[in-house]
Amino acid sequence: MTLDRRAAPAVENSGPAIAVHRLTKRSGERTAFLEVSFEVGSGEVFGVLGPHGAGKTTTVRTLGTLIAPTSGSATIAGVPLAPENEVEIRRRIAIMPESPGLYLRLTVAENLEYFAGLYEAPDPKDRIGRADEHDAHPGDLP
Template sequence: MDGDGAGDALALDHLSKRFGDRVALEDISLGVPRGEVFGILGPNGAGKTTLVRTLGTLLSPSAGSAQVAGLPLNRENAVEIRRRIAIMPESPGLYLRLSVAENLECFADLYQTPHSKERVAAALEAVHLLERADDACGSLSKGLRQRVALARVLLSDPEVLFLDEPTAGLDPGAARGVQELVDDLRQRGVTIILTTHRLDEAERLCDRVAILNTSVRKIGRPEQLRDQLFAKSLTVRTLDPLTAPASVYAGLPSVEHWCEEAPATYILTVTDPAVAAPAVTRALVAAGADVLSINESHHSLEDVYLELVHRDQEVGQT
């Protein structure tokens, strides 16, 4: 298991879920510390929603064990776990004829939320919707409905919040608004489990991510995953092609090998960019080259995701 699990908001130990002969989740072990925003990424059918439903007590695991919000995941603890967590599905599931406040009051009654009026007001304030409390939900944009759905899951003041594709189908402005709300919740110390297909969103919001494809393929901070999967490199651009690039780059400190990507553009694989870049600059100047730029190449979380998915596809074809 990733971490010792002591005091974690989530602790999974060889958790698996099968539906008949189909394996949805296989041998998942990980820990999520309290207050962390933890991303779960993976292609369709990877088991993301199954994992959320299992940890939310909606499905029973087939094997393994877990602790959710400090409680063992089992039938006896299901009700108490639900009191400590909240799940926001991709579809808001609101009553469109009711006002924003009426929706929240209805759900507060269903949750048996104490001090419900105060909790409704606090939830609306958290998502910046106090001024829209009396508006019918059917009159709101999809982005504002997502905010109402987020307010609904905040009614119980959850310790662990599961957000399943919270910005799916939203325009960039509305998606950014929801992302800012997630940032606000992070500051309040809420543990957030985020499933998303927006890899830029995961990179911006998540402390760590797990790449899931039935089993966990990789887990860590985005920068750690980049370092594990990709070699460090420099992109060098000169005004004109070098007449003898091999004599320029050969033997330079931290430069392992090089290739010409395009005329006057060179990719150098290096062990330490901070050592290699000055040495490369000096060598180019000594060779009489006009240097346009020397930049360290940065791989995105999308590059990491696509590389792992591509490897899985290659394994599946063998």
């Protein structure tokens, strides 16, 4: 299998890699996080710590464009966090959730098609065909 080693889109170094200003996420009566603000410089290592239920995962999912914030603003890799910029942000970042992001009821090819669509990868069928040598389910893998 050949790895695709194309360069990631260029990121301007004029500001922080992540800038978050008073970001909030509410769902009904529940507030996942409230007015979170921080900056992460380009090349810095940054961790989010806190007790279970503190909103860490929801914050990361929000910054990764998987869920929309209720209020506040953020810039990720120089791109404002906004619905029209979701694909551009996802192309510039990577997120590793606490559990692998595979859907066990889908085949390997179906998982690849789903994530290719999430990133709006151009014509992924050929690459998926090469990667999917056999039609296994992720739950069947060792």
